[in-house]
Amino acid sequence: MRELCLPVGLNEHEVQVLGDVVSHKRRIQRGGYLHRTGLKFQSLFAIRSGFLKTCVLEEDGRQQVTGFHMTGELLGLDAISTEVHTCDAVALEDSEVCEIPFEKLEEISRVIPSLMHHFHKIMSREIVRDHGVMLLLGSMKAEERLATFLLNLSRRFLMRGYSESDFYLRMTREEIGSYLGLKLETVSRAFSKLQDENIITVDNKHIQINDIARLRMKIGNTSCVT
Amino acid sequence: MRELCLPVGLNEHEVQVLGDVVSHKRRIQRGGYLHRTGLKFQSLFAIRSGFLKTCVLEEDGRQQVTGFHMTGELLGLDAISTEVHTCDAVALEDSEVCEIPFEKLEEISRVIPSLMHHFHKIMSREIVRDHGVMLLLGSMKAEERLATFLLNLSRRFLMRGYSESDFYLRMTREEIGSYLGLKLETVSRAFSKLQDENIITVDNKHIQINDIARLRMKIGNTSCVT
DNA sequence: TGCCTTGATTGATCTGAATCAAAGCCAATA
DNA sequence: TATTGGCTTTGATTCAGATCAATCAAGGCA
Numbered sequence A, B: 001m002r003e004l005c006l007p008v009g010l011n012e013h014e015v016q017v018l019g020d021v022v023s024h025k026r027r028i029q030r031g032g033y034l035h036r037t038g039l040k041f042q043s044l045f046a047i048r049s050g051f052l053k054t055c056v057l058e059e060d061g062r063q064q065v066t067g068f069h070m071t072g073e074l075l076g077l078d079a080i081s082t083e084v085h086t087c088d089a090v091a092l093e094d095s096e097v098c099e100i101p102f103e104k105l106e107e108i109s110r111v112i113p114s115l116m117h118h119f120h121k122i123m124s125r126e127i128v129r130d131h132g133v134m135l136l137l138g139s140m141k142a143e144e145r146l147a148t149f150l151l152n153l154s155r156r157f158l159m160r161g162y163s164e165s166d167f168y169l170r171m172t173r174e175e176i177g178s179y180l181g182l183k184l185e186t187v188s189r190a191f192s193k194l195q196d197e198n199i200i201t202v203d204n205k206h207i208q209i210n211d212i213a214r215l216r217m218k219i220g221n222t223s224c225v226t
Numbered sequence C: 001t002g003c004c005t006t007g008a009t010t011g012a013t014c015t016g017a018a019t020c021a022a023a024g025c026c027a028a029t030a
Numbered sequence D: 001t002a003t004t005g006g007c008t009t010t011g012a013t014t015c016a017g018a019t020c021a022a023t024c025a026a027g028g029c030a
Helices: A012-023 A104-112 A113-139 A142-159 A175-178 A184-196 A214-216 B012-021 B103-112 B112-139 B142-159 B171-182 B184-198 B212-215
Strands: A024-029 A033-035 A042-056 A064-068 A088-101 A164-169 A200-203 A207-211 B023-028 B033-035 B043-057 B063-070 B087-100 B167-168 B199-201 B207-210
Touching: A024 A033, A024 A042, A024 B043, A042 A104, A042 A175, A064 A113, A064 A175, A064 B112, A088 A104, A104 A113, A104 B043, A113 A142, A113 A175, A113 B043, A113 B103, A113 B112, A113 B171, A142 A164, A142 A175, A142 A214, A142 B112, A164 B012, A164 B023, A164 B184, A175 B142, A184 A200, A184 B142, A200 B207, A207 B103, B012 B103, B012 B112, B012 B184, B023 B033, B023 B043, B023 B142, B063 B171, B063 B184, B087 B103, B103 B112, B103 B184, B112 B199, B142 B167, B142 B171, B142 B207, B142 B212, B171 B184, B171 B212, B184 B199, B184 B207
Parallel strands: none
Antiparallel strands: A024 A088, A033 A088, A042 A064, A042 A088, A164 A207, A200 A207, B023 B087, B033 B087, B043 B063, B043 B087, B167 B207, B199 B207
16 A cells, blocks of 8 residues: 555555555556546556556547556546546556545545645646646657657656666557657667667667766757767 | 636535635736746636736747636646646736635635535646647647647637637747747748638638638548648 | 567658748837 | 838748668567
8 A cells, every 4th residue: 555656644544544445456467458548437546566558549540649657656637527538548568556436535535635635736747747748749859859758767767766777668669659759760760879879778678878967968959069 | 706617516605615715816917927937836827817828948948838728727737746836827918817825725625525526627637638739749740730729729719609710819820839849930831721721711810710620621631632 | 490470770762840031011119 | 101120921941750661680379
């Protein structure tokens, strides 16, 4: 329970109350769906372990990856508004989630104000994250996008106690491209370019960041001549 | 009060309670700031009248418009997570907002469950909206983006009782471009192209949609030969 | 072992949008 | 009435990334 994303600053009793609500666990195999677009919304999902992507579909079949999600993150927030899931959530590796019935969450957040406030912060953080992605998609060049993406992953791995400079990607070049608004070939070329500059080492999905400072400089420095 | 975005399905007494909280009104002149990035967060703002944009800034000065907002919409949701505003909100015409102290909103939403639930829906809707923009920025061509934008405005004007096919834009081509991830010249050309095809009539900021069906067809029909 | 599939890389070419540049159009102001 | 400045349109050129295409490596499997 304790490692879950919601409990912060709750006392023993409150954690107990919350624990009763989120008891139901679910396993999803690599490639499996946690939920699909159009499915009736009932619960949020807290990721206990694993790695998932969420993606929205256009009528004409094109799809856009809207996020990659790892341990401790909360999925399903988009579905509260319409009570129907507006995106697919697919496991990119075997994953485990806690199901959190939303009605119950609202009930107990009435009696645990700090839980309600924390939940609001989580929703708000998702909005801020999305604005960051909009900025990326709207005004960055391919290489800047990839640098931003890698630094974001790096930070999130670090926060979870993993190496910030040596990790394995769970997603394909195509999925990265979809998330970053690029074609897979462009993603591949951007990886190669960063490798040529000795900023990273790429071995398929295995990424090593050799010079995180220079990777950071890649963002927002288009004016600098190379 | 009644026209405000929050109250739905509340009884007289509840509307009264809420009214006590959102009493404080504020006027912002065209060009004025409702809030700026970095400002301490205290309140959400419900737009009573007018038209605003929100935009985020990069360190290097580039800015991205993250949304255009009109009567009945709620601003400031992004600031809940960090308790600091993460974007600027600028009035594009003289506007009037209600200030809603967030702490008080959380307090009363404990006693009015339907209000809490409605608030959650609003936050969730913002997330869904952002995903839509991500899709647009990540995978649409210039003309599709503009068509999507116009149809979105059209729908929102209609919902507010205005004409869906004849309206004035409050923002410049540059602001539209920033929102859509395009340069202003590209926006202008896309307008001209749609006009040449007799789908819309453009007279500077005055837009008339002559054939809304064909405008809709512009979205996701890149495969069709013109 | 050889055959297939899937994902990644790399090269060549094409194209949509950016960039650079020049006018035009108002509305506000002198 | 002339002038200024902000906004828009349009044209010419350039370029980043898309597209098309070939090759390669790593499994999976008959």
